Amino acid sequence: MLSFFPAPYPDEILYSVLARYHVRSGNVSPKVTLHELFGSTTVTTTVDLPSHLNALVRNLPPLSKHTVEGLIQNHTLYPFYSPFLLPEKAELIYNSMREHAWGDIHTRAGIMASSLPAPNCLRFCPVCLREDQERYGETYWHRLHQAPGVVVCHTHSTFLQDSGVAARGANKHEFIPADENSGSPKLRRLNHGRETFKHLVALAQDVEWLLNNGLPPIVSAQLQQKYKSLLIDKKLATTTGYVRQAELVHCFSSFFGGDLLKLLDSDVSYGRESNWLSNIVRKHRKAFHPLRHLLLMRFLGHPASSFFALETRYKPFGDGPWRCFNGAAEHYLRPVIAKVQVTWSRDARKALGTFSCSCGFVYSTTDPRRSAYRRRARHLARVSANSKV
């Protein structure tokens, strides 16, 4: 059991807390620190999605209030990814973080499958660094600054600087606190236009919102429904939800500009098979990188906060009323059902409507206009009408 554990600073990434522990413990070898923290010397010190957190929490001093859930939500990048993961993947990652990660957690999560590379080294804002030192007497690795796609500090309107500390791979079993950061003393000058900078600030704010709100995985069909609704508002999709792909790609590219999209490895061009933008608005059961969702939300006019609060106006079954197929009723085949309850099919790909008529007739379908369904319903209605005679 540890005799002390540093209190995490606001938005401090767990790796940074552990690095401060290492320094204060006076241990020379990081292996000794690993053993003290996790009871094992083979644990890899992963920055974004660390594992073995159950063991860590078990080893904390008796009065410590930290829980695995709290550490994951407040001091790792898990909440950055979680809303956009398939539920089973999210669970897999969460469990890998609690216990033992067999193999690479990123590969398993499909995070690496995306063409969007994670930052190679830990990053910092020079102004945050100075302020931390004034306020706390030391600085720390800020969680927000380590998220892929966060290139600026939105509090200080600065570009983040690369430190000399590798974010993955190289220091597998080491702890390097932000105070020992051997960052380039010269400030990195980035030449990006005012518009690009504005978008980068907005993205950083969105990532911060995600990190602070710990959303559970959102069913991909629900995201698509909101996207569709907003695309319809922008006249980039027909009212029936058919997306005008070429126009979408064109408007999206000119909204963000090539510079920004290149910087974030999120270039789009129409007709390319790997065009993520066309794919993300299609029906799919595939995870897309959080950044790409955030880009699409901003393009559709929403910061993450308002997007997730949005009530969707997209109606998968159009406007009612809908027909009743009760052959025994006088209103057979007449549009008399005013309300539909929308749920999701088991694989979460399709909206499933449950139509309940005042006569007591209830039917569920993914498409009330489908002729095969109507034929069957008519047949059933005839059968039930005949049996009543």
Ligand SMILES: [Zn+2]
């Ligand atoms: Zn800053």
Ligand SMILES: [Zn+2]
């Ligand atoms: Zn009816």
